[in-house]
Amino acid sequence: MDILKELNEQQQLAVKATEGPVMVIAGAGSGKTRVLTYRIAYLLSKGVEPFHILSLTFTNKAAKEMKERIQELFGDQDARNVWMGTFHAIFARILRVDGHHLGFPSTFTIYDTDDSKNLIKHILKELNLDVKVYQPGAVLSRISLAKNNLFSAAEYAENDEFKEYDLAAQKPHIAKIFQIYQARLFKASAMDFDDLLFYTNVLLRDHPDCLLKYQQKFKYILVDEYQDTNFSQYTILKRLAANNENICVVGDDAQSIYGFRGANIENIFNFRRDYPDHQVFKLEQNYRSTQNILNAANCVIKNNRDQIKKTLWTGNDAGPVIHVLKASSDTEEGVLVAHSIFEQKMNHQLPNSGFVILYRTNAQSRSLEDALRKLNIPYRIYGGLSFYRRKEIKDLLAYFRVTVNPHDQESLLRIINYPARGIGQTSLERIQVAADEANLSLWEGLHDLDAIGAGINSGIKAKISDFTTKIKSYQIQVKHKSAYDLAYHITNNSGLLRELREDETPEGVSRAENIEELLNAVSDFTNTPSISEDGEIIPVSQKMRTLDEFLSEVSLLTDMDKEEGEEEQDKVTLMTIHAAKGLEFPHVYVTGLEENLFPSYMSMGTRAELEEERRLFYVAITRAKERLTLAYAETRYRWGNLTMCQPSRFIDEIDAEFVDQPSKVMHTPQNLRKVTPKERKGPTTGSNSLNSGPTESVDMQEIEKIQAGMEVEHARFGKGKVITVEGAGASKKATVDFPGTGEKQLLLRFARLKITGN
DNA sequence: AAATAGCGCTTTTTT
DNA sequence: AGCGCTATTT
DSSP: OGGGGGSOHHHHHHHHOOSSOEEEEEOTTSSHHHHHHHHHHHHHHTTOOGGGEEEEESSHHHHHHHHHHHHHHSOHHHHHHSEEEEHHHHHHHHHHHHGGGGTOOTTOEEEOHHHHHHHHHHHHHHHTOOTTTSOHHHHHHHHHHHHHTTOOHHHHHHOHHHHHHHHHTTOTTHHHHHHHHHHHHHHTTEEEHHHHHHHHHHHHHHOHHHHHHHHHHOSEEEESSGGGOBHHHHHHHHHHHTTTOOEEEEEOGGGOOOGGGTBOTHHHHHHHHHOTTOEEEEEOEEOSSOHHHHHHHHHHHTTOSSOOOOOOEEOSOOOSOBEEEEESSHHHHHHHHHHHHHHHHHHHTOOGGGEEEEESSGGGHHHHHHHHHHTTOOEEEOSSSOGGGSHHHHHHHHHHHHHHOTTOHHHHHHHTTSSOOSOOHHHHHHHHHHHHHTTOOHHHHHHOTTTTTOOOOHHHHHHHHHHHHHHHHHHHHTTTSOHHHHHHHHHHHTSHHHHHHHOOSHHHHHHHHHHHHHHHHHHHHHTSOEEOTTSOEEOTTTSOOOHHHHHHHHTTOOGGGSOOOGGGSSOEEEEEHHHHTTOOEEEEEEOOOBTBBTTBGGGOSSHHHHHHHHHHHHHHHTTEEEEEEEEEESEEEETTEEEEOOBOHHHHTSOGGGBOOOBOOOOOHHHHSOOOOOOOSSOOSSOOOSSOSOOOOOOHHHHHHOOTTOEEEETTTEEEEEEEEESOGGGOEEEEEETTTEEEEEEHHHHOOEEEEO
């Protein structure tokens, strides 16, 4: 077959060894993706059906790119039918089909990290535990650790090691929280990220028929970035491959950078143990980088004790030496990097897209962005506040989620009073407690307010009923309307868009634009044909794409996966090193190379942690094809105050012969300015408090007079018309329609309405 | 009920 | 320094 000619000897061997267990140790830039791609193409050319191939990647983006490359080598059809995606995406898909064995509907919701943290917060409140002691993020990572090692909540509670650790950390109730957390998720028909893998394990463990089905389906299994799999993923692979053992894992221990979230390099050694007959292929020729860059990388990685020996070499030119930029401040670091990019661009007529700026933490992007903006260098930033984590997006998605799965309590709580519709916290808490006692979900409770004795007055009941009716009207349409049509309807009908349009600040406008962008994504989705279980492509004309299908895809997407617009092409890229894994750029800038930042102060406690930081630096270096620049600052603002910084030890680990001298500190006017303590924003003494006088007594008689139909005036909203009035005395409330502002609910005791007409 | 002021936390990385 | 959450105010 022709395509093999494009591979070197080792690569060819790795591609052709299709039967039995295979491990490929692939150094950075050695054509790892190429081997995977060609291996799939080779299997297809041998007549293997595409839907018998399972290819697991680390990111959606990697899956997408690999699919495109196979499509180039092959016909459109075949490539699309290969099961290719992240562990999470693939097994979410499987759980939608077979999760009913475990009691989950196919419409189950996937909670992201924010959802999980919110749920934990709610549980803490109910248990009367201190949020400061039981920080939701920390609790979640304990739960995550357990699940990634296949401990259920019950098993966690029984386990001495967990028990002792939590006791020592003064958090004895984590096991309890874990149990309630899992129960709540189940009740809400929801899974978090770790559950997708955990429950897949349960399914394959407890349902032999399912196990057999998927063993027969996935005759060939390929795994990318194997060094970053965790125990839960490892076990899934072991189960699926148990029958025919046609499993090929590709990885590089030197690029393992996800230990902090449970990834386990041990899996490489486990593989050797589990499949004694396995073949190993080492890819050691680097095609990506210059000799200088590769030499620098080798210098760094040899300081790690834990590694599989390999000698990475390249036939490429020596290339320029590594440049080091020394800046006096973080601001100047940005300026130096931006100027360097500008200079390179001008001298060599390079496109922006050839440059990437890498950093350890997202917070570092600001000074870099500022500098690029000043030089009018267009840039694109990945990560940070993800699109899908923005408030307005989460709000709208919550409407979608409740429509598809009303038991999803976190989403329901998010929207039940947004936009405000007079269902307050007090009422909600009462209903929640009552529903819980009756063992009903909140959504069920909303329908049986009297039966569960929630003690809600009729005014609020009517509002709740309005709300549930509205949601039900959406639910009826899920199967009859396209995803886009329904999404569009919900966006307008829910009042969410109206709420955003009222806000004319730049932020408000941007929020409305984000909503529009989400609707565009739904529209794209609606026009994308679906693929049946055995790989058949079903055109949109035959099977309409619906909102529940959209949701099942969107919950696993990240910013990296967003379609690039036409004008987005030629931009400098900014991202964290983690996000850059698997990518390459001609010109790479690694910034913030300072002790305590990189390596991070969080990861210097143990040798294992430090070595992971070093691998991270190795990954950063090996992204570069032609030119590598390292930058550090002598001072940096962190947590809002100025700190002194030492250059990172990692810089010294590179032999001097591959590095040039640090550039002189450039003295721009801004960093000559003396750094003085921030001037106080205003006088702090002698503040004559205006609001400490006796509160004006409220004229209760005036309040009693207010009735529906009256014209009133409000200090802020201006003139309006009273629509309804409810309650009496101090708790008397009115709904008032203010032209231009819309309907508002006001507690009359505070609102100080003036009656201007009847 | 809705708006505002103030407090405290964040900054490790992501599916 | 900036943000989100809580407590307070209106």
